[in-house]
Amino acid sequence: MSNLKTITVTVNGKHYTRDVEPRLLLSDFIRHHLGLTGTHVGCEHGVCGTCTVLFDGESVRSCLMFAVQSDGHEVTTVESLGDIDNLHPLQEAFMEAHAVQCGFCTSGFLMSLIPFLEENPDPTEEEIRDALAGNLCRCTGYQHIVDAVKLAAENMAVQS
Amino acid sequence: MKPAAFDYYAPSTTEEALAYLDQFGYDAKPLAGGQSLIPTMNFRLAQPSVLVDLNPIVDLSYIRPHEDGGLLLGAMTRASQVERDPLVAERAPLVHETMPSIAHPQIRNRSTMGGTMAHADPAAELPAVAIALNAQFRIRGQAGDRWVSVDEFFLGMFMTVIEPSELLVEVRLPPMPPRSGWCFREIARRHGDYALVGVAAMVTLDGGNQCDQARLVFLSVEDRPVPARRAAEMLQGQTPTAEAIQAAAETAATEDIDPGSDIHASASYRRQLAKVLARQALTQAFARARGVA
């Protein structure tokens, strides 16, 4: 490819320098170039929310950005939250409240909720439902997801 | 790869961006929030061969008070910034009230004031709000700036007066006269989705509590936002009683708009929604103008 661009991106605190085509989506860069497959890809037009990551700390659709646009910026993916032995309280709550069925949408929900809970540590059910509106779960387990957010907010309040 | 290949430029000044647009003409597209442009590129409905990314132009992102009491919004100001800004809440409460209806937080973190106006989606909220507020647009080309009033800005579906070699750089919202009231209402299948019908209302009362001016603008009913002119005329000089509001809402829904049918809603359902939303929005706007809501 003639028009490769060299970019340096910080993903989950680690610096990566890569050559990319301008048309490479951030979502595909994260999955295929960095091998971070926790970020899922669904509709690729911004509707489903499964590719949600944090860009400079704010939730965004990674399918609606180009990797070149992340040059010099910070990206945070679901891999930053925790691992199987040491889950993030939000992940714990999702498990406990049965908010995960097939799991495809889960990482998008988690990454939308991380900044939401930081800004709203004690959210009402209405606020939670509003915050979840940009993520689709086709197993339709929304009630459990709402329960999980409430549980996470409680647990995180106790911990802090 | 989903989008077709393109050359990418990321200028840090508006002047540089305009030079690229001038050089590449119709083949080039400015990239703002990308929340409308990138989906269409992912489906290859749009295949620009050059993208000029406006995101590094920090000078285009601002919310400033105008000395006349209004506001100046830079084209690259994100929707989420507008949503949270206290000055917007104070000086343009109609905009503040509308923001949460636009898409979802993840989209609003990227999408921009300039992008939503330039995109001119007939289902978008802010173009209708801009008409209700009598906004003005500063459009920049290499030869200089020109101001365009909102009544001339939208030409049709996804079409505005911006030339391919130009950029929208600023949106100006005039001050709200005293004794004004506002309201935004829409119906969507799911909060955050594009509305089946929406309406923005701005009204001003005179000293005798009669309607001095009313602006009522619909979205999602035609190929561009539609001001309900006859309904506005009916209200002018009238005491805004429940009956007067109901009559104006009926005129708005039957005479001022000509909605079409699509997979989302039939034309007659859209008229019904328009009538109900117009009544609700006008009622609330007049109550706010009287200071009782």
Ligand SMILES: Cc1cc2nc3c(=O)[nH]c(=O)nc-3n(C[C@H](O)[C@H](O)[C@H](O)COP(=O)(O)OP(=O)(O)OC[C@H]3O[C@@H](n4cnc5c(N)ncnc54)[C@H](O)[C@@H]3O)c2cc1C
């Ligand atoms: C899932 C989803 C739901 C959405 N729901 C809504 C909704 O309910 N209501 C709504 O209003 N919008 C909605 N949007 C659209 C979103 O608000 C768009 O981002 C917005 O309309 C376009 O703004 P942008 O900054 O992303 O522009 P871009 O997508 O970057 O650009 C759009 C067009 O405008 C041109 N352009 C951009 N900036 C300029 C400029 N300064 N000068 C000249 N031309 C320019 C571009 O070249 C392009 O043709 C939704 C989007 C998604 C993905």
